Amino acid sequence: MYFWEILGWMLWATVFIGYLFALFAIIGDLFRDRGLSGWWKALWVIFLVFLPFLTALVYLVARGQGMAARSSTAAREAEDAAQSYIRDVAGKTPAEEIAAAAALREAGTISTEEFEQLKAKALS
Known part of the structure; x- marks a missing residue:
């Protein structure tokens, strides 16, 4: 019985933890989206606070495709x-x-x- 309680707790x-990852991804995506007005962002956050699991599921279904595109664009810009x-920082090539x-x-x-001397330094 004790084993199953631990296993259930771990599940x-x-x-x-998976929900927290999704929540942080959603909030990050909300504030990354420049096409969404501040009122819509506030509304999504309010729903995330009061109906967290349902809102996260609806957000991922409704805006998941755009979420992936914005994430890809942000990663490309960071790279x-x-x-x-x-x-x-590296400066000039030799x-x-x-x-x-x-x-x-x-x-x-x-x-x-x-x-x-400069040539020897550049080649070293």
Whole structure:
């Protein structure tokens, strides 16, 4: 009997945690959706508070397709922002650094020895 009580408790805990994941996904989607007015967002949140399971089910059925599209768009935008940040932080490629140093040498700004040092540093 004790084993079945623990198993039942674990089942309900899993269902509750799954519901919390769905709830957070729904709330995140509500505030990510720019096409939905603030009043509709407030109405969805009020229904989520007072009729949580039914509202979550209706939301997932009614707006699930758009929810997936908005999530995909947000993930793509986050990936693009991360890649842009990495490119900005990483700086120039070694070939670009050598080309810039060669342009400085040709302009007479740096000597041949300084060019060789910059080239060695870029290739290391």
